[in-house]
Amino acid sequence: xxxxxxxxxxxxxxxxxxxxxxxxxxFKKATSLKKLFLDDIILTVEKAEKVxxxxxxxxxxxxxxxxxxITDSSFMNVIFKAVPSLExxxxxxxxxxx
Numbered sequence: 001x002x003x004x005x006x007x008x009x010x011x012x013x014x015x016x017x018x019x020x021x022x023x024x025x026x027f028k029k030a031t032s033l034k035k036l037f038l039d040d041i042i043l044t045v046e047k048a049e050k051v052x053x054x055x056x057x058x059x060x061x062x063x064x065x066x067x068x069x070i071t072d073s074s075f076m077n078v079i080f081k082a083v084p085s086l087e088x089x090x091x092x093x094x095x096x097x098x
Contacts (some may be wrong), residue, residue: 002025002026002029002030003029003030004029004030004031004032005032006029006030006032006033006058007032007033007034007035008033008034008035008036008037009026009030009033009035009036009037010035010036010037010041011037011038011041012037012038012039012041012064013039013040013041014041015040016031017041017042018047019047019050020041020043020048020049020050020051021051021059022034022056022072023051024051024052027052027053027055027056027057028055030057031059032057032059033056033057033059033060034059034060034061034062035060035061035062035063035064036056036061036062036063036064037064038064038065038068039065039067039068039070039090040066040067040068041068042068042069043065043068043069043070043094044068044069044070044071045070045071045072045075045089047069048075049075051080053075053079053081053082054081054082055076056079056082056083057083058082058083058085059070060083060085060086061085061087061088062086062087062088062089062090063079063083063086063088063089063090064088064089064090065089065090065091065094066090066091066092066093066094067092067093067094068094068095069094069095070091070094070095070096071095071096072096073096
């Protein structure tokens with residue numbers, strides 16, 4: 001069960017995760033989430049399409065997507081729309097093409 005008071009969620013280095021759609025439930029329930037770390041999970045455009053980033057909690061201030069395979073940055077517009085108060089976005093070594 002996910003607590004509404006959860007402030008930090010870290011699934012770094014879980015490269016074997018093929019389906020990230022469970023994040024949709026997390027985003028809906030963890031209404032106090034401040035930090036989300038999704039580093040080195042081999043996040044691709046295909047995997048990102050299964051995640052509704054519009055559900056990100058408005059409380060989120062830090063999002064880390066380091067060391068992923070994000071070849072299309074178009075979903076980033078959705079993140080900025082969902083969380084206009086985002087203070088830190090880490091995309092280091094994420095292979096972004098456009």
